[in-house]
Amino acid sequence: MKKKQLRPGQWRRCAGETDISMGMVLRWRKHFAEKGYELPPLRPPWQRRARNFLQALSKHAYDLFRRCSQAQIDERLAICQACEYYVDEGCVKCGCKVSSRKSQLISKLAWRSSECPEKKWPVLVYPGKPKDG
Ligand code: SF4
Numbered sequence: 001m002k003k004k005q006l007r008p009g010q011w012r013r014c015a016g017e018t019d020i021s022m023g024m025v026l027r028w029r030k031h032f033a034e035k036g037y038e039l040p041p042l043r044p045p046w047q048r049r050a051r052n053f054l055q056a057l058s059k060h061a062y063d064l065f066r067r068c069s070q071a072q073i074d075e076r077l078a079i080c081q082a083c084e085y086y087v088d089e090g091c092v093k094c095g096c097k098v099s100s101r102k103s104q105l106i107s108k109l110a111w112r113s114s115e116c117p118e119k120k121w122p123v124l125v126y127p128g129k130p131k132d133g
Contacts (some may be wrong), residue, residue, distance in 0.1 A: 003038035015040040015092075041059060041085065041092040048072065049095030056096070056114055063113035076109045076121045093117045 012018055014032060016025045019121045022045050029039055044052070068076070080086045080098045089099040096108040096119045108114045 004036055006032060006037050006040070010037075011040050014042075015087075016043045016045060041087055043090075043092050044095040052094045052096065056108060056111065059113040060111045063111075066112040067110050069114050072112075072124065073107075073109045076116075079116075079121045080109070083118070085118065091117070 005013060010028075010032065013020065013025065013028050015118070016022065024077075025042070029042070033039055056098070077098065082089065083091075085091050085093040086098065090097045091108075094108075098109055115123050
């Protein structure tokens with residue numbers, strides 16, 4: 001049987017995309033799951049997303065802010081777009097945006113030191129071992 005679809009506001013609440021607490025998000029998810037709705041993947045809470053971003057930024061700084069070539073960005077994006085964690089131009093595993101349209105200054109795909117949390121795309125440099133390139 002096909003599951004019912006949530007409206008956009010309900011979808012964002014169930015995905016943890018709003019300011020409401022995680023306890024409230026889980027209650028919303030339980031409520032809609034019991035009513036037979038299809039639920040979105042649960043994004044990490046904003047505190048975890050902020051921590052992930054700061055960790056990635058510190059590795060990027062340690063890598064001397066080196067960026068990927070456009071071909072490497074496109075290769076990473078293609079892998080993300082085929083991934084089960086790719087939802088709405090973002091990765092629900094780490095909470096980062098993974099869109100080529102995002103500014104390359106803040107795009108996870110464009111930072112050479114970035115890593116896929118599922119190790120699906122290759123690490124171009126290991127943070128702590130900056131190389132020329
Ligand atoms: S970063 Fe990794 S886990 Fe996240 S969407 Fe891309 S391939 Fe999937």
